[in-house]
Amino acid sequence: MPPLSKVEWRAQIRSHRLSMDDGDRARAAAGLATAGLQMASRLGSNPNAAAISAYVSVGSEPSTGLLLTALTDAGHTVFVPVCESDHQLNWVEWRPGAPMARSTLAPVMEPVGTRYSFAELGDVAVVLLPALAVDTSGVRLGQGGGYYDRFLASLATTNNGALAGVSTAAVVYEHEVMAPLQLPHDAHDQPVGYVLTPQGFLVTVK
Template identity: 50%
Template sequence: MITQEKADWRIRLRAARLAAGAAAGEGRALAVAALAWLETFDAGHAPSAAGSGGAPAGGSVCAYISMGTEPPTEDLLGELAASGRTVYVPVCEAGHQLSWVRWIPGVEMARSMLAPVMEPVGPRLQFGSLGPVSAVFIPALAVDESGVRLGQGGGYYDRFLAATAHLRVAAVVHAHEVLPAGTLPHDPLDAPVTHALTAAGHRALGSASH
């Protein structure tokens, strides 16, 4: 039942994105919102990628390369790198797992052999070997105020989130895709995200909002 509910939601959300088209200036606004969010905790301490305690924030972040009707992340990636942060983006591996590759402007790209996405070419690293990561930006079709995220259905990020509950994770969506708590279907295996990022700004979700 939950699986069918999710499938129905994905159909509606994808159709809505296609009908809405791209908003002028959204990519730049996302970049500004992302930096503003990071600055709220840059002066403190960030959780370690390996979960081994705090370290100075702002050194590394994980993001992703947008495709199709997703909110555009090109400016976001560029601004993260320009701010002096080390930026990693995911690459798909067998078994619906993710590895991470360093992203810099102009990095060589190649189409994934496992998913319809473009990936940077470079050494593939396990998340736990990245060192301190202050925040992770991930794609979503929608998110609700309790932190429930609806992805594309591939399962890559579900597995990643299940192992990284200690991190700050922002789902990147269009502003109208942040929905009231309890709206989206979910099951016990769905790990919540802590924040939503839109062109309108950032907001804490679920327990992170208290």
């Protein structure tokens, strides 16, 4: 049997996510908040103050609402992405109750506020990335929009600067963590260093 394509993987995982019940989603959201705090504490050079790059979940994604609130309550400055032209990302500070607006470029909600480049965010403990699945060799299967592929590529090509060595973690449900090299990937796909699930976080083997 031939391996699944990215399109087939995405369809399969999205279907499974839509089948999850509200109780499972609520438990996952609570677990993700706990695991995310632990990860931020372990990876941040200044655990009580480091910035966190995260995102506002949509649809059937693992809910990040409790996670973002827990991080800000713990003293972290949380930034979430906003979509720009040419599939680029900038970042806006997120706080509970922050005004949100529908993106004109992607099917997501974005906070309203001052937009910063990633280089302007300072000491970022970890970048939390949306994903549909990730394998333990670091291959991340995204939604297919291309924004994060370009962003990760920009991190990978920055040497000896503010962006070098930034920790990256794909956020998925536990059952979406796959065996090494199980997911399809292309030459432009950038590996992630960690996987964050409601059950905890792990280091990938790249």
